[in-house]
Amino acid sequence: MEYYEKRLSGETKYHGVIVDVTLDDVALHTGEQVRREVVHHPGGVTVLPVDENGIAYCVRQFRYPFGKMLLECPAGKLEPGEEPRAAALRELSEETGLECAELVDLGAIYATPGYCTETLYVYLALGLTQKEAHPDQGEYLNVEKYPLSELAARCMAGEISDGKTNVAVLKAMRILEERNG
Secondary structure (H helix, E strand, C coil): CCCCCEEEEEEEEEEECEEEEEEECCCCCCCCCCEEEEEEECCCEEEECCCCCHHHHEEEEEHHHHHHEEEEEEEECCCCCCCCHHHHHHHHHHHCCCEEEEEEEEEEEEECCCCCCCCCEEEEEEEEECCCCCCCCCCCCCEEEEEEHHHHHHHHCCCCCCCHHHHHHHHHHHHHHHCCC
């Protein structure tokens, strides 16, 4: 059976800098009516740069909602009208100072589909060239380098909590293993 939900009406409860929150009245496939809270997010990108020696570049930054420093792939939100590929190249340059010869599309993921519209586009950057990093104002981060195999082991051991980083690292590991035979 195919299930569906149809929005009947909604009210914006919060309009923020990055997200908006609506409370929607929804009709279920059964005819029942329910309410759904939805966080509307513009979407984002994450990109894992890996050099020719299998060294991956990540960033460690303070994440206010969790009150601690997290290790993550470089990432950021999409600007209005910005294509994900362009955003990935922008974030790679801003946060690490890296440029790449090849940007491999690893697909899109829904971070929290139960209540949020955010789509994250995941990329692998190869053929790296180091330039100067230029983080956004108010963005403080440290670039850290790890063998990709170590990052994958840390993901599997539950030592890296960030979802987009887990997806990027494990997909990149698989892609590179397939390429290198």
